[in-house]
Amino acid sequence: MTGTSLRSGVHVDYAPLIGALIRQAERISELSVLRVHWYDSAKDGVPDSQQQRIGELPKVKLRLGRFGMDRQQKGVDLRIGLDLVTHARNGAADVFILVSGDDDLTEAVEEAQVHGVQVILLAVPNTENKPHGISLHLTRAADGLEVLPPEVVDEAVEKFEMPQPTPLPQPVMVGPPAGHPQVTATPKDLVGLGRPGALRPSSPVPGYSVTTGRPPQVTTEYRDPAELAEQIDLVVGNVLTAFRKSATAEALAELNDNKPSIPRDIDKALLTDLSDRRGELDLSEQARHKLRAHFWKKYEEAT
Template identity: 30%
Template sequence: MDRCVVLVDAGYLLGAAASLLAGEPMRSRISVDHAALIRGLRERAEADTQCDLLRIYWFDGAPDRVPQPEHRRLRVMPRVTVRLGALTRSDGRWAQKGVDAAMHAELTELARNRACSDIVLVTGDGDLLPGLMSAKEHGVAVHLWAVQAADGDYNQSEDLVAEADERRVLDRSWITEAVRATEPPGVCAPQSASRPEIAAILSAPLPETAKNGSARATPAPPTPQGGPAAPAATPPDGQGSEAAGEPAATPSTEDEQDESAGTGRNATGVPTPKDLAGLGRPQPTGATQSTPPGATLRWSSERGWVERGTPGESPEIAALPTLAQLTTAEQRWADREEDITAVSGDPFEVGQVFARRWQERLSAPANVQTLAGEYPRIPHRIDGELLRYAARFGLLAHKDDQIDEHDRYAIRAGFWREIDAPVTGQPAPAEDTAVSD
């Protein structure tokens, strides 16, 4: 049958594109217009094979084989089928498992059933050589496509190249029609902010401990000559209390507790959203600013923003409606459709989308002002709902079960940036952040 099929090894295609455009094979260093990429693959395949396209198979890895945002977008596109292998972490590096086996099985099955006359392989892995040879024995013409190699490197198995019927190189000009390099991801800071306290918080650097969830060791204070040295306050096994949502250190005496409570600062000197909640509000007589200049913002972790000794929310705040309460069945369906087809899964964007829907469905606009008055704390019920929504996109946690504080920071930054626009009467600026794989 005169039809063509395209089998794409996404790890090879996007990794080689990242090497070519960004200088390193990290997919986080590129942003991909998947609709343009699929369109380009289809047009090139039909031109090269002189056959109509039957289907494009997209093979990729995902943690626990759970579709990521890009897979959700791809699998609803016409003539696209997504096949997922496992994505595992070993020795600090991510590796795909089962992708080559799935490509081999699909390749041989298509050829055996004579489902097509031509197969286009976008891969460089020599493990597919037996499948390629089997397809040729069943009378299928095999076209092997390569991505232009960076710095003259060879990025395909020579055995594959030798065995293929036709070979084509996807050069830089073709790749850049759908893929572009991005800057390394950094702090999610808005281009502008209408209130200085929002600018201060959203531009605050991420905690240096966000990657491992532990606090730095505190140097021991100087001791009198000849006296025993005080041990450094280092959390055991590198697991700080920050990742568990508890204060990073506990004062050892009641006097120290009173002093810490009086200044509104936690024992490590790293302000939490609770510490900073009074920014921009009238201060009581005699109160002093508790947040040191240039301090690092520590977002709450999986237990929420309520810490030991924190008073409960006011009835007015606790009564704010959740997004689920404001959403009809028809809107819920439309939201899912938008999530699958239009939301990229970037953490900042996810926070903005959630906040936009919440605001648009409020029957009492004054609730936005009430919420803004709680800045930078998000009411507990709404915050939990926000994080559960973000979890649909594969955000918040790594495979090693460590909380991804960068994602949490970006999600809440996007939420507050969207909330701030109606409060000040200004449109929220688009945030130029990198899309993580």
Template identity: 30%
Template sequence: MDAGYLLGAAANLLAGDPVRARLTVDHAALATALAERAEAETGLPLLRIYWFDAAPDRRSLPEHRRLRTLPRVTVRLGALTRAEGRWVQKGVDAAMHAELTELAHNRACADLVLLSGDGDLLPGMVCAKEHGVVVHLWAVQPVDGDFNQSEDLVAEADERRVLDRAFVERWAQLRETGPAPVPAVRTPELRVVPTPRDLATRPAPTVPPALVLRWSSPRLTPAPPTLAEITSPEQRWADREEDSAAVPGDARQVGAVFARRWLSRLHRDTELLPLWADHPRIPHRLDAELLRYAARFGLLAAKDDQIDEEDRYAIRAGFWQAFADRVPRPDLAVAQE
């Protein structure tokens, strides 16, 4: 399975945009759906799902670490590099070709399901067929009703199937983007995003919650500790395990997980009340750590290697939501009454 093809085509089908970051993917549900569909079509038990993908420097992203914990799933990574201002995969096709020919040569399977659209895999498909393997080629339903696969690949396959929208929606949904809506109890939403100077001159209760953090703040003295400063080596190990197995790539949820972890390790909540004075800004050392944490979950823009602006809003919105759950702001509690 070429993850770039599958997730890109799925995003195009659901959002009209082939950027896979538009999707929130339940990887366990995806693996289950693929296994059930393959076993039903071939009438044979599943040997293994090979997940081929690319990552910067071939370093596993959180989604790859989560996939590796699933039964019968093997992850193979190529390199993700920049070329002419866009991301390109390197080594994925070659790895898929090698796996196809190796499985066929060793007679490890009788039927093989291929999820890809790349014509470079044609020699590998031919080799598998010459060794007696039945090749099933699956496509994601194209938006325009035409092929989203190489015509040569389609012509050479023994069996062809299309994964329709209902199948994709079993394991993928569109990510929520943009700032959260403004509750009626607050002041009307400002149409122009304020600058730091605007926020500094505006009383804190009048700042709408939709205008979540865009700038970090250096003003709080003494500055609160960072998460790294209050985390033991044992907790750091447990955090990595939790992140690899449970934390999704949803920007708002990532911000909330970071905030809850940080808050749970502080000693006194009373020291946190001054943070509301700078809402929606976060002390700059903590803000930088929050963004570094979020970057580990693949929340990167495709053009400039930075965290996408919409994700920045959502990350900080998640932070402040978790913060408000633990340390309510007195003036807002009165307003809501």
């Protein structure tokens, strides 16, 4: 919908989406669905208004993890894995349809299969109607891989864009003192008036891992640097465009305040989209470093 995996860039109509997931699961398994487990994170484990509406839908059970100090999801993968294994051990279902591509779930899938159940992946389609963001390890472990029909996405998901701000005033001609050349004040100059350091030239900020807080070590040259640079530029451009169109004032402030760390949702979208574009399960440390550094470079250029 937006050319990126950035969650905040889309609005989802959850009732028809979950209804479509149920119908797809029943078609794949040839069985009636017991229930849908919907996993997400919530502040202090308390569902927000959207999550409450999802939990009130028929046959839907809301399963919430929490946010850590860095706004990273905590406990979601663990809950999915525990539910898979527990329900398989208890014989609650014969077939599990897993709508996820997360490599961290591979071991849980294999453990559930030990108890005699099937685990089938249901993937979101990309623009070529192929699975998007699915781990190869998870694919090998699962009993099958299906793709959600594109029309389901078209009907339930749409772009989300914040209202555009009022345009900045046009450049103002400033009358120079006698004997001095004419000076033009730009909108950027006007916005920056009174803000310390506002007119200083910007410079790229190195990308730091949201996990370690340190720049990754770059040890070897990438095999095809020109192709990598082109792909990184495209991915970063798409993510930034989607973020700017959907970001609230709070999200923009958080991004600037935490620089040079990249917020978890943006970092995940960058890594997922580059991995998907390159067809690689694991990006090299050099590719990750270049990707994060280029994000800040393009962000600074457009600010």
